Amino acid sequence: MAVTSVSPSPRPFTAGPALDEIEHAHAIVSRVAKKTPIETSTYLSELLGSPVLLKCENLQRTGSYKIRGAYYMMSKLSGQERARGVVAASAGNHAQGVAFAARQLGVSSTIFVPLGVALPKLQATRDYGAHVVLGGATVDEALRAAAEFARDTGAVFVPPFDHADVIAGQAALGLDIMADVPDVDTVIVPIGGGGLIAGVAAAVKQRAAQQGRDVRVIGVQAENAAAFPVSLREGRPTEIAIGPTIADGIAVSRPGTLNFQIVKELVDEVVTVSDDDTARALLVLLERSKLVVEPAGAVGVAALVSGAISASGGELGRTVVVLSGGNIDPLLMQRVVAAGLAVSDRYLNLRLMLPDRPGQLARTSELIAAANANVVEVLHTRHGNGLQISQVELQVSVETRGPEHKDEVVRTLRAAGYDPIVD
Numbered sequence: 322m323a324v325t326s327v328s329p330s331p332r333p334f335t336a337g338p339a340l341d342e343i344e345h346a347h348a349i350v351s352r353v354a355k356k357t358p359i360e361t362s363t364y365l366s367e368l369l370g371s372p373v374l375l376k377c378e379n380l381q382r383t384g385s386y387k388i389r390g391a392y393y394m395m396s397k398l399s400g401q402e403r404a405r406g407v408v409a410a411s412a413g414n415h416a417q418g419v420a421f422a423a424r425q426l427g428v429s430s431t432i433f434v435p436l437g438v439a440l441p442k443l444q445a446t447r448d449y450g451a452h453v454v455l456g457g458a459t460v461d462e463a464l465r466a467a468a469e470f471a472r473d474t475g476a477v478f479v480p481p482f483d484h485a486d487v488i489a490g491q492a493a494l495g496l497d498i499m500a501d502v503p504d505v506d507t508v509i510v511p512i513g514g515g516g517l518i519a520g521v522a523a524a525v526k527q528r529a530a531q532q533g534r535d536v537r538v539i540g541v542q543a544e545n546a547a548a549f550p551v552s553l554r555e556g557r558p559t560e561i562a563i564g565p566t567i568a569d570g571i572a573v574s575r576p577g578t579l580n581f582q583i584v585k586e587l588v589d590e591v592v593t594v595s596d597d598d599t600a601r602a603l604l605v606l607l608e609r610s611k612l613v614v615e616p617a618g619a620v621g622v623a624a625l626v627s628g629a630i631s632a633s634g635g636e637l638g639r640t641v642v643v644l645s646g647g648n649i650d651p652l653l654m655q656r657v658v659a660a661g662l663a664v665s666d667r668y669l670n671l672r673l674m675l676p677d678r679p680g681q682l683a684r685t686s687e688l689i690a691a692a693n694a695n696v697v698e699v700l701h702t703r704h705g706n707g708l709q710i711s712q713v714e715l716q717v718s719v720e721t722r723g724p725e726h727k728d729e730v731v732r733t734l735r736a737a738g739y740d741p742i743v744d
Contacts, residue, residue: 337523337583338489340531346486347493349396350389353425354493357381359501359641364609365625372639373625374505375606376498379614379647383445385570386494386517386645387418391479393490395422398477403428408476410434410467412460413442414570414646415481420449431470433463439650461574482516483577491517495524498641505536506638509621509630511645512540512549512591513571515580521643522587537589537637539630541620543568544593552576553585567596567657570617570646592630597664598623604661606644616657618646666724669694670744673715673734677703685715685739692733695720 338346357377365373378386395407406429409419416432423430430451434443435458447453454470457463471478480487498508498521508525510518522538529536542549545564552559552575560575576584584591594602599616602623606612614622621642624630630637649657662668675681682701689696698718721727734741 334523334526334530334587336586337519338485338492340524340527342489343492343496343520343524343527346393346489347496350393350490350493353382353392353422354389355380355382356497359498360610360612362610362642364605365622365642369625369637369640371637374502374639374641375610375612375622376494376641376643377612378494379612379618379644383414383417383421383449384646384648385414385418385615385618386491386643387414387481388421389418389493390482390484390487390490390516390520391415391418392422392425393493394479394484394486395419395426395428395477397486398428402477405475405477406430407479408433408467408470408474409479409481410460410463411481412438412463412569413648416446416451416453417442417449417648419479420446420451424450431467431476433457433467433470435459435463439648439653441650442648445648480577482514482519482573483579484516485579487516488520488523488579488583490520492520492524494643495521496528498643499525499528502639502641503532504639505641507537507539507640509539509541509624509640509642511568511571511617511620511643512542512584513546513617514573514575514577515549515584516577517643517645518588519577519580519583523583526587538587539624540584540588540591541624541629542591542593543571543599543617543620544595546572546574547593548574548576549581549584549591550593552581553591557581566616567653568599568616568620570615570648571620590630592624594620594623594627594629597660598627598629600657600661601664602626602661603657604665607658612644613647613649613654614644615646615649616653618644662720666727667721669719669721669727669730671715671717671719671731671734672742672744673717673739674712675715675739677711677713681713682715684737685717685734688733688737688739689717689719689730692726692730694726694730
């Protein structure tokens with residue numbers, strides 16, 4: 322976990338859209354964007370000792386907040402610009418937001434997506450009427466292709482975050498939060514390129530200033546794609562090498578230039594979370610709040626569950642966590658839930674070396690059952706490394722109820738003379 326503090330912002334604010342511009346954007350965006358619900362999380366509230374509410378942009382049209390910025394920017398295009406159409410590049414949420422906004426405005430859209438895009442996101446983008454072009458191994462390659470298409474055809478490029486109108490459109494979400502929770506003390510927002518947090522921070526800080534108070538804004542990044550902590554230390558947008566992360570929706574190698582300046586001035590703190598933290602948060606949201614959220618959208622909850630954001634003494638006060646999207650591939654969901662169960666000590670992988678004689682598998686199963694655990698998968702092999710000729714290796718995956726039950730299963734096997742290895 323890494324934490325980067327940002328100096329408290331001066332008054333008046335010098336970065337970001339002005340409040341009257343945000344209010345205008347809010348009126349425009351509200352034509353198409355749902356006012357998504359804010360749900361109280363009893364589990365997180367009890368964990369932190371102060372109220373925690375979830376802003377459910379995972380329930381937004383197109384499955385994420387991206388529709389806000391895309392629609393507002395495109396609503397300001399001239400008749401000539403609309404006639405030329407729009408182009409964008411994305412691995413998912415931005416693609417759907419642009420495609421949907423274009424359909425609503427009667428504008429043709431072309432979206433470049435990398436070859437590895439999840440099938441549900443690809444199909445949804447097509448269903449919104451966009452012409453989808455598959456190509457390139459990464460989003461950066463798709464962005465270059467989209468920029469070239471814009472130069473060749475005159476289509477208007479719709480950037481995912483680094484544009485004043487996109488930021489103003491995302492800021493509409495901040496006004497929704499302030500309207501629904503006027504006494505909010507802290508807002509926690511996922512960060513990729515910075516468009517969402519730049520807009521939300523500009524809105525909530527200015528609205529709170531009208532009330533003569535401040536609202537703390539905290540950003541959260543995936544630790545393997547955390548360009549903002551490095552950039553804030555360097556004092557300028559800095560490109561990083563992105564490592565593997567399940568939070569692909571916020572895996573951006575360099576902050577937007579406009580976004581960085583707003584975050585530097587208005588955001589109070591930026592923290593990072595691991596993939597294990599995020600997997601655990603997704604499981605919490607599924608089980609406790611009955612909400613399907615994509616990994617990038619769950620990093621704010623991950624920061625609370627993991628302790629990345631300090632909550633000692635209830636200092637966060639009334640907290641709103643933005644769940645920025647819900648577009649998760651079912652295959653990824655399956656893997657993430659399994660990972661979340663494992664890091665929550667609800668899923669136990671064991672290896673046992675057994676004598677190669679009849680009845681050993683049945684005896685092991687009986688012992689696990691006696692500990693009230695459920696076997697979900699078994700691999701029985703004579704070909705493991707380090708096995709003697711008279712041995713077999715048993716690999717067992719077991720559902721458990723938590724750390725104490727996990728330890729009980731291991732103790733039961735050891736008491737029976739086995740030496741289980743926990744993976």
